[in-house]
Amino acid sequence: MVHDSERTARIVRFFLGQMPADERTEFERQFLVDDEVFEEIIAAENDLIYAYARGKLRAEEKSRFEAHFLSTPERRERVDFAMSLASYNADLAARDKIRAEPRQGSILPFLVAAKSLSRFVLVAVIVTIVFAGAWMIRTNRQLVREIRDSHTREQELRRTSADLYARLQKERLAAAGQPGAPGMPLNEGATLSLVLSADVARSGGQRNILPIARPFPRIILLLEKPYDDFLNYDVLLETVEGGRIWSKKNVPGSPASKEKTAVPVEMPAHLLMNGDYVIKLFGASPNGNLDEIEAYSFRVARR
Amino acid sequence: MDSNSLSSTHFDALLQRLDGDREKAGEKYECLRKKLVMFFEWNSCSPPEDLADATLDRVAQKLGDVTVLDVIAFACGIATNIVQESHRRAMRTISISDLPHNERFLADSRQPEKELQKKLEQERRMECLRLCIQRMPEGDRNLFLRYHHSEGQSASDRIELARSLGLTIGALRVRVNRMREDLEKRVRNCCASWRLGSTRKEDRVS
Numbered sequence: 001m002v003h004d005s006e007r008t009a010r011i012v013r014f015f016l017g018q019m020p021a022d023e024r025t026e027f028e029r030q031f032l033v034d035d036e037v038f039e040e041i042i043a044a045e046n047d048l049i050y051a052y053a054r055g056k057l058r059a060e061e062k063s064r065f066e067a068h069f070l071s072t073p074e075r076r077e078r079v080d081f082a083m084s085l086a087s088y089n090a091d092l093a094a095r096d097k098i099r100a101e102p103r104q105g106s107i108l109p110f111l112v113a114a115k116s117l118s119r120f121v122l123v124a125v126i127v128t129i130v131f132a133g134a135w136m137i138r139t140n141r142q143l144v145r146e147i148r149d150s151h152t153r154e155q156e157l158r159r160t161s162a163d164l165y166a167r168l169q170k171e172r173l174a175a176a177g178q179p180g181a182p183g184m185p186l187n188e189g190a191t192l193s194l195v196l197s198a199d200v201a202r203s204g205g206q207r208n209i210l211p212i213a214r215p216f217p218r219i220i221l222l223l224e225k226p227y228d229d230f231l232n233y234d235v236l237l238e239t240v241e242g243g244r245i246w247s248k249k250n251v252p253g254s255p256a257s258k259e260k261t262a263v264p265v266e267m268p269a270h271l272l273m274n275g276d277y278v279i280k281l282f283g284a285s286p287n288g289n290l291d292e293i294e295a296y297s298f299r300v301a302r303r
Numbered sequence: 304m305d306s307n308s309l310s311s312t313h314f315d316a317l318l319q320r321l322d323g324d325r326e327k328a329g330e331k332y333e334c335l336r337k338k339l340v341m342f343f344e345w346n347s348c349s350p351p352e353d354l355a356d357a358t359l360d361r362v363a364q365k366l367g368d369v370t371v372l373d374v375i376a377f378a379c380g381i382a383t384n385i386v387q388e389s390h391r392r393a394m395r396t397i398s399i400s401d402l403p404h405n406e407r408f409l410a411d412s413r414q415p416e417k418e419l420q421k422k423l424e425q426e427r428r429m430e431c432l433r434l435c436i437q438r439m440p441e442g443d444r445n446l447f448l449r450y451h452h453s454e455g456q457s458a459s460d461r462i463e464l465a466r467s468l469g470l471t472i473g474a475l476r477v478r479v480n481r482m483r484e485d486l487e488k489r490v491r492n493c494c495a496s497w498r499l500g501s502t503r504k505e506d507r508v509s
Binding site for chain 1: 492
């Protein structure tokens with residue numbers, strides 16, 4: 001035990017029975033007379049007990065302490081208390097040490113390393129998320145651009161298809177010779193065409209009239225309808241009374257514009273006499289049934 | 304009436320010699336008694352409280368018989384005599400541990416139950432100590448723990464602590480010692496109430 005003054009060292013000598021008798025008598029008289037000295041002795045005694053409890057006494061001090069001091073039950077009880085206090089403070093000191101400085105061989109460096117590692121992992125995850133996010137945004141924009149280009153190309157194709165279709169129709173009409181184009185020589189392979197919109201008659205529109213001025217061998221009816229997913233259609237020609245005249249299966253449709261499909265139906269011209277007719281379009285559903293899609297009515301006027 | 308017992312006249316005379324003010328005289332009496340208790344304890348005389356009371360009784364009785372100039376010095380002389388008497392008595396007493404074949408008498412202390420009991424007592428004391436330290440006023444607790452926490456309990460650490468508080472090392476030691484005495488008393492009470500069967504922490508810590 002380290003003493004902070006000669007006075008403390010003297011007090012310790014008193015407690016360990018190392019004080020000569022004369023000095024001891026004088027010392028005892030002092031503390032009985034002087035309150036301050038008495039308080040100081042009490043405090044020094046407690047420090048001595050605490051030093052013993054913490055194992056801070058030198059070997060000689062320790063053996064003297066045990067032989068001379070621990071002679072009464074009261075003192076042993078005070079030593080027990082001091083040991084508890086020392087144990088409590090040792091726990092506190094250990095906790096403070098762990099907080100203050102990582103020691104080699106302890107679990108603390110691992111915890112610190114784990115903390116650093118988890119920080120590194122966190123940073124890596126954040127960087128990955130940022131890069132992945134940027135890549136996804138870039139890819140998304142690219143896809144949007146491609147879809148827009150695809151739409152544009154589709155529109156161009158539709159326009160081209162419509163133009164080609166219109167040109168074909170025009171050429172066919174020119175080749176067949178329009179009614180009112182007298183003097184036009186009869187071509188054996190000539191065809192009369194008529195564009196029919198989805199049942200105009202039923203919607204209150206103008207009736208489609210097919211004027212046949214000459215004996216055409218074939219007639220082509222272009223049935224326009226809103227765009228759908230069918231590739232082929234079945235066609236049925238009836239009188240307005242419902243009498244079946246003619247039918248044809250698997251007639252392909254082709255795009256007429258962005259919203260419309262045209263189904264060209266070619267039939268022998270001799271089937272059509274003067275009168276009113278209805279031509280029906282059927283689409284094959286996935287379960288094999290035929291669903292009526294559109295109906296077109298027209299009148300044949302032979303001259 | 305026992306010849307050694309203290310009459311109220313003698314007691315009043317003792318108080319009068321300690322101080323003219325009766326209240327202050329009472330405080331001085333208690334202070335002297337406390338010193339005497341410690342005096343006997345430090346001289347390994349048991350039981351110290353009884354011996355301190357016996358000393359004061361004798362001082363009070365003698366005051367009427369002899370002229371005493373300094374009561375404290377007189378009490379010191381009487382206490383020294385009582386220490387010698389106590390030691391003589393102790394020499395005539397044979398301790399159980401000094402008896403031949405004492406192993407038979409000491410057998411109990413080596414029984415596992417006793418060891419277990421001791422361990423339980425230690426655990427209770429630790430628990431009580433924790434509770435009582437937690438209950439200390441924050442300033443006192445911090446000072447108390449810093450004082451005992453000084454690495455190696457070196458003198459310089461404590462001198463530094465005293466300086467930081469504007470105290471001398473002696474004043475610091477006395478201040479901490481008072482806290483320790485109070486804490487020790489509370490822990491003792493806590494352990495006693497535990498032994499009595501109180502399980503509530505609130506009851507254990509007064």
